[in-house]
Amino acid sequence: NVPEFLRSGSFYESLDTSEQHAQIQVPGSCYAECDEVNCFADFEKLINVVAFWILHSIPLTMIVFCSETEPSIWRDVLAENEALDFAKALLSIFESTTRLEKAIELGHTEVVKYLAQNTIGDVTSCVKAAELGRVDYLCILNQYSHPWNEKVCEKAAANGHLHCIKYLHENGCPWNKSLHIVGKPNCVQYVYEQGLEWDENILELVAASGHADTLKYFVDHGNTIDETILTSAAQYGNVACLKYLLEINCPVSESTCYAAAEFGHLECIQLLHQHFGTTMWTARISCLAACGGLECLQYLHENGCPWDYLTYERAAIGGYLDCIQYAHKNGLKWDSESARVAAMYDQLPCLNYMLENGCPLNVGITYEAANHGYSECLEYALQMGYPIYPSACLHAVRGGHLKCLMLLHQYNAVWDEEVTAEAAGSGHVDCLQYLHENGCPWDERTTTCAAGRGRLECLRYAFENGGLYYEDIIARPIGGIDSSSTPNMLQCLQYLHEEQNIPFTDDGAEIMVITMFCSI
Template identity: 30%
Template sequence: MCPSQYSTPFSANPSVRLSGAVLWNVAEKMDPSWWGVLKHVCRDTNAAVHKLERRLKKRSVIPMKDICRSVELLGWARQQGCPWDERTAYFVAMYGDLPVLQWAKAHGCPWDSDVCMAAARRGWPEMLHWAHASGCPWDEDTCEAAAFGGHLHVLQWARAMGCPWDERTCSAAAGGGHLHILQWARAMGCPWEERTCARAAAAGHLEVLQWARAHGCPWDKWTCAQAAASGHIEVVAWARQQGCHWDQHTCAGAAEGGHLFALRWIRSQGCPWSEETCRAAAEGGSLETLQWARSEGCPWDSRTCTGAAARGHLGILQWALSMGCPWDEGTCEAAAAGGHLHVLQWARGQGCKWDEETCREAAEAGHLECLQWARGNGCPWDKSLCIECAYQNGHLHVCQWAVVQEP
């Protein structure tokens, strides 16, 4: 995948000379996202930016959303080695104007259906019209994006031109709270499914949920679970009154969202829970919720420690371990996958086990510092697998380090 930010190579003009003090003041007053441009003015500005980067510990990257806002800047970025692929076209469609997209296409930038999806999401009919007329493909994502963005006119035009849709159009409209779009889509024969109710519940759009149910939309346990995860007790209460099913995922959703009040109410109404509740509370970072759940007899297992480690919640991990919560190799794996070196170091210091999966997770996620520390402290690895996982996910810096290491 093409990253959303790119570093730019050095190609400065050596003929321009300014004093170091002036350059420092200029760079210091600029938004860091524009240091990448300043680097290319001359050698002195390049040196000034590098010095400022070291001092502030920030990299000079230019967000693609800024590059795509003008033909001049996009053209400059291309000259400096900015990737020229379908992701570039997507960013132009999402953040730029039609003239920028037209210029990019005229200069050979490839595109795919994500361009139409981005235009529909923004509600820009002119961009969508031109892209479609110019041969840009589209698919069901276009209608889904228009529905979620609340752009009925875009959705209507796309359908009139033959753009396909599916159940996601209705679920997107429900998730965005756009009842009028959901009503129009259904009137035009758009299919729906349980996700329509679940997404309406997740966003707290009770009116949309009520209309959907009144018109026969199916639902399942995820309606209650999604509402609880967002803390929408009133939605859960209404759904239960109407006979909607719930299970342990409802408690887990409330716990992961840190909605202790909701969790208490849900439990008071007899909702079941399981080890997933403690895992969710730990992963969500709510120690208060975890402590309450345990005080009420909620079971836990090693996934509680894994969940805390995955999100870097060292304090929760420490409390859980002090209260006798079991752990296993999954704790180190989760810490490495999340790039939480301090958690990994603490866990190992407390005797937590690890295996080859710790290194693989670090490599796959691109966390070189975690991988280096793990290997330096005796963690076993499958070198070939680590290199393969890192390469598949675009982490070339990990590959470069790993390839010269001992097996």
């Protein structure tokens, strides 16, 4: 008498059961009267039993044991038997942080049922079932009140699982207009027939998503096409959509070519070229292609597209050295702004190539590098002997770029009292200290700017190091008090009066401010 639970397996089904009293020999380690698991020894033996009888499903008792005990208890024995599909599945599922989703993914219905009934899930379980087209799992999850939302319908539609969409809709799962964008044509048709309207710009959205079949469905149902649809397909490199739109003579504009070039979609550029020739090609397309990749720029140039100095600038912004090198080697003239742009965006390799290959000098190189704190570009320009922007030090301290300030001083850049005042007013005490220790002059403006902008640390440093000040300096913080800067201004006010013994003015405005904001 073979126990009932062993009869649902390939081994039992292969036996000749026509003889009523036929006998079979089974190793003792591979036989059990029932599938109870009360301890690890029961679990370990049941692994052998399931493997020998090739059961079609994992016994519930094994699932419960894995769920309710620490993984350290059963991990090793399952790993030792990982060649067995069911053991590998149990190990993968119950070591996962998303057990239910993993069970759905692996397709073990008995585990899905148990976990759906005994765990509190989130919407990701239904999303996974919808993605895989497992309407049976959606039924199970719905039975045990697992949540679902619009994302579940989106995932089903995106994968063309119409049977899932129908079940979800019939059982109250919400959906929205995004289904028209992500869905396969069969699902889009169904949701439209069920009353889900589409947006006015649906064609543009679908062209961007790349679903050519869905795009065709919408066009066939009366939606108007224009150049924005074609441009959307070109921008996202959706060749299938672009081909279809060109075949039905969708209107085109220069912006379509711009989009294909800027985002580096060579195949789209080639398609547009085949259909329209060079009639819409301008230097701007080459400029945009310089940040889309060398292949696009090369194709355009070899097929007669014009270019100008902006090609260099656009390439420099993104650091596309290969495009700069290609343009230079193929005769595109330099422009003095190109090197400045490279410095502005901290593209040292581009700057290096430009300046070493005859790009005209531009005093703005040191300005941009100092202003943005790009010390490597600044150091390179200084080493090469390029002119220093007159107010480079001022712009360096304004942003607190101490390393740039040090480099500029090393190369004898001009600085004066205005630079020191700017460092104090901007609150960069490290720059202020460096300036003072290295001989940059200061005057009353240093303390005035620090006090007037609430820079207590700079104010303190200036006073402790002999900084000059105007007689009315204590009035400076009052003018800058507002809702955001009040605490800093008050600190400066108190510092000047309490630590530097600077008297209040005759009108007593400072006392009024302190009383108002500090209650003293």
